[in-house]
Amino acid sequence: MKDTFSVRDTLEVNGKKYAFASLTKLGQRFDLKRLPYSMKILLENLLRHEDGVDVSAKEVEAVATWDAKAEPSTEIAFMPARVILQDFTGVPCVVDLAAMRDAVVKLGGDATQINPLTPVELVIDHSVQVDVFGSEDALEQNVEIEFQRNQERYSFLRWGQKAFNSFKVVPPRTGIVHQVNLEHLARVVMGSEIDGQLWAYPDTVFGTDSHTTMINGLGVLGWGVGGIEAEAAMLGQPSSMLIPQVVGVKLSGKLGEGVTATDLVLTVTQMLRKLGVVGKFVEFFGPGLKHLALADRATIGNMAPEYGATCGIFPIDQEALNYLRLSGRSAEQIALVEAYAKVQGLWHDESTPVPDFSTVLELDLADVKPSMAGPKRPQDRVLLADAQRNFREVVGPLTANRKRGNGDVQRYVNEGGSGAIGNPANAINEAGVLVEKNGESFRLGDGAVVIAAITSCTNTSNPAVMLGAGILAKKAAARGLKAKPWVKTSLAPGSKVVTDYLEKTGLLQELEKINFYLVGYGCTTCIGNSGPLPVEISKGIADGDLAVSAVLSGNRNFEGRVHAEVKLNYLASPPLVAAYALAGTLNIDLTKDAIGTGSDGTPVYLKDIWPSNQEISDAIAGAINPEMFAKNYADVFKGDSRWNAIASPDGAVYRWDDSTYIKNPPYFDGMTMALGKVEDIHGARALGVFGDSITTDHISPAGAIKKDSPAGRFLIGKGVQPKDFNSYGSRRGNDDVMVRGTFANIRIKNLMLDNVEGGYTLHVPSGEQLAIYDAAMKYKAEKTPLVVLAGKEYGTGSSRDWAAKGTLLLGVKAVIAESFERIHRSNLVGMGVLPCTFKDGQNAQTLGLTGKETFDITGLDDGNAKEATVTTTAADGSKKQFAVNVMLLTPKEREFFRHGGILQYVLRQLAGKKAA
Structure with missing residues (x-):
């Protein structure tokens, strides 16, 4: 620390003396009271890391004098205090670190140079799938299957636990990464020894899951x-970013009777999406804060990716301390948090002045109404009162071309129906298909809820909505209601603490009465691990070509994500999930229609079983205490007997074998210490032309692996039976599998093909329609570089590195889109794929591009160009020329790109130090 501004100071807490970078001292030179909370955190980070190289006094001054209204233009280097991983994204991180150990040795370095320099914690939460449901032993059966499926991955992670310093693993059957982070791992204020001196500084974190923002609530x-x-942060490399704008959301009032935190966050998501907050920080303030429990704040922070912001943060205040106390943090840690926040001007109470914001939105919490979001985007909020109408409006296009029972394709038109169609105006098949299951007969129609999942970090961290679901279940069971027989129900708490308080209140048993049994501790349905539907239900869906639905308490409902056979997916609070399981259909107005018939023969309405705010408050007060957290997190890294029985290799360098889960990736093949040059791109072909809102779910392999897909054929060729395919997510450590699944989403639409859904493209020279992977390999054999064309919001969704890695390995050199989601653009740069944007008002369609042209991208100037020229040549030799923006936004990004990516940059730095 250079300490140009003379801000080093000391703070004594708990009898210990901490050094810290004082914002109060810096405030004698600059007016820091006008800075939002989040900007003060960035400022402290720069002060503490000022070294004249990565961080200069100029950058410190730029944040200290931040102009709220200015467009971001100044680059700073941010270094998080720690890194948190989940296993789907974490396994390839550890694979890459293992591969880097091999590579650094080949470049003349030492394997142990590749080691996390900041604390890293990986939580295994993405691997459990809902194979078994509706029974008391569902949890045990699912966990047993999980360990069988993931033996190779878990063995590798256990090796990493031993081989790398500062790397810890939270074993399976513990909880969801973001909830474990909130309830246990977060420090809020770090107290760590740096260069022999004890320092206090804000807890800041990078996570390989976009919902890392849940911790913003604390x-x-x-x-x-x-x-x-x-990985770069783990290896001590700061992240380059532009000083952001900060949007303030002023909250007032309090939530009304019967309104949940889920309703609130769906409202906030819609508001902020409409405003446009991509690349911006969002900060919540105002008198309404005092009416929001910490869990409600965490729910709002969790969905920052859905409203598009980098973060959605709340300040440290008394409620934060109350939560730290409730969740079993030590008195010493709580005292450090309070003392540090107050001495640094990071403490919030009603006397705290309102800082400057780039924009301010206002929301009266009393205006929030019961809501859902769907059928395919989290920002598409629908009032509960309008949910049936929304379903009827969106189902028509999904059923316009439908197979008859005899298999012939018949377009349903407004011709008065044909018996099976109850509402020909929008082609809703209400009469449905007759299904027999477990001795019961019932009719399955459009809008049938076939999946009802209480799942996901967003809501399972919130006792109000979880206990609310339990109270609703208790009331429903007392009236003789239970989930309809076609509904696959599941209860996947975010931590064992949730199970404890549900058991303590007796509500776990009540949830079981309506068929919501504990299935596992993990994300499950929210990330597509919904497991197979019962065969009878699948057959009914196929026979009627039905548009069926899922209702889940998650944060993502993108096309093809939840389940391949489910076309409509709605996000809802846990109590609403339970209610829709009881109703069994979306084709109902829960605000007016009976949800079912009680055992006494009388109709039961949602209002009859909905929990009151007082009932929920009473349940919370009597159910949750610090001892619960202390007990469940006492040995959080130890694991159970299954985990500890897994054999794993020893040694600093991993012994790669022929695993179909773990493989040494090709990123460093042929790499030397010599730095390359950014060359112009000539003679490229389009691998795909896509429209707006192509998400990382569309790009990155996720969910089930089909046996007739390129990845499925590869695994079969390796002797893996389809029943053992597991999921793409579980095989993220093997590039051979993942590259074959890139752009293979069943719902993706490549505009180079007419009316074709799924991962296909046109190999232009031959005119063949091929799987995207097969076409890419054909182009690779022909030594033809590739480009991708896309519309607005390209790469929204989870921060999946494989959306960028797979793109690179397919041979894509550049992606030209109307706009990018922040994380995905950064990932493309980090993998050496050039992101470019069309000029305003232009896109592939306005420019008349079909994707059948060849593409030259020139004028890149070794990566320094802000603008490049694209020249396209059609089959008849005609040419078009247009300019694009080169989205290498900072000097550091341009440097990474010249090296071929972040990892190559770090490798050369470390190997160079060893050689010197």
Whole structure:
């Protein structure tokens, strides 16, 4: 620390003396009271890391004098205090670190140079799938299957636990990464020894899951990054970013009777999406804060990726301290948090002045109404009162071309129906298909809820909505209601603490009465691990070509994500999930229609079983205490007998074998110490032309692996039976599998093909329609570089590094889109794929591009160009020329790109130090 501004100071807490970078001292030179909370965190980070190289006094001054209204233009280097991983994204991180150990040795370095320099914690939460449901032993059966499926991955992670310093693993069957982070791992204020001196500084975090922002609810600044950016942070490389704008959301009032935190966050998501906050920080303030429990704040922070912000943060205040106390943090840690926050001007109470914001939105919490979001985007909020109408409006296009029972394709038109169609105006098949299951007969129609999942970090961290679901279940069971027989129900708490308080209140048993049994501790349905539907239900869906639905308490409902056979997916609070399981259909107005018939023969309405705010408050007060947290997190890294029985190799360098889960990736093949040059691109072909809102779910392999897909054929060729395919997410450590699944989402639409859904493209020279992977390999054999064309919001969704890695390995050199989601653009740069944007008002369609042209991208100037020229040549020899923006936004990004990516940059730096 250079300490140009003379801000080093000391703070004594708990009898210990901490050094810290004093914002109060810096405030004698600059007016820091006008800075939002999040900007103060950035400022402290720069002060503490000022070294004249990565961080200069000029950058410190730029943040200290931040102009709220200015467009971001100044680059700063941010270094998080720690990194958190989940296993789907974490396994490839550890694979890459293992591969880097091999590579650094080949470049003349030492394997142990590749080691996390900041604390890293990986939580295994993405691997459990809902194979078994509706029974008391569902949890045990699912965990047993999980360990069988993931033996190779878990063995590798156990090796990493031994081989790398500062790397800890939270074993399976513990909880969801963001909830474990909130309830246990977050420090809020770090107290760590640096160069022999004890320092206090804000807890900041990078996570390889976009919902890392959940921790913003506790006053911790952090956000989701790609695996490659996380690896760079783990290896001591700061992240380059532009000083952001900060949007303030002023909250007033309090939530009304019967309104949940889920309703609130869906409202906030819609508001902020409409405003446009991509690349911006969002900060919540105002008198309404005092009416929001910490869990409600965490729910709002969690969904920052859905409203598009980098973070959605709340300040440290008394409520934060109350939560730290409730969740079993030590008195010493709580005292440090309070003392540090107050001495640094990071403490918030009603006397805190309102800082400057780039924009301010206002929300009266009393205006929030019961809501859902769907059928395919989290920002598409629908009032509960309008949910049936929304379903009827969106189902028509999904059923316009439908197979008859005899298999013939018949377009349903407004011709008065044909018996099976109850509402021909929008082609809703209400009469449905007759299904027999477990001795019961019932009719399955459009809008049938076939999946009802209480799942996901967003809501399972919130006792109000979880206990609310339990109270609703208790009331429903008392009236003789239970989930309809076609509904696959599941209860996947975010931590064992949730199970404890549900058991303590007796509500776990009540949830079981309506068929919500504990299935596992993990993300499950929210990330597509919903497991197979019962065969009878699948057959009914196929026979009627039905548009069925899922209702889940998650944060993501993108096309093809939840389940391949489910076309409509709605996000809802846990109590609403339970209610829709009881109703069994979306084709109902829960605000007016009976949800079912009680055992006494009388109709039961939602209002009859909905929990009151007082009932929920009473349940919370009597159910949750610090001892619960202390007990469940006492040995959080130890694991159970299954985990500890897994054999794993020893040694600093991993012994690669022929695993179909773990493989040494090709990123460093042929790499030398010589730095390359950014060359112009000539003679490229389009691998795909896509429209707006192509998400990382569309790009990155996720969910089930089909046996007739390129990845499925590869695994079969390796002797893996389809029943053992597991999921793409579980095989993220093997590039051979993942590259074959890139752009293979069943719902993606490549505009180079007419009316074709799924991962296909046109190999232009031959005119063949091929799987995207097969076409890419054909182009690779022909030594033809590739480009991708896309519309607005390209790469929204989870921070999946494989969306960038797979793109690179397919041979894509550049992606030209109307706009990019922040994380995905950064990931493309980190993998050496050039991101470019069309000029305003232009896109592939306005320019008349079909994707059948060849593409030259020139004028890149070794990566320094802000603008490049694209020249396209059609089959008849005609040419078009247009300019694009080169989205290498900072000097550091341009340097990474010249090296071929972040990892190559770090390798050369470390190997160079060893050689010197």
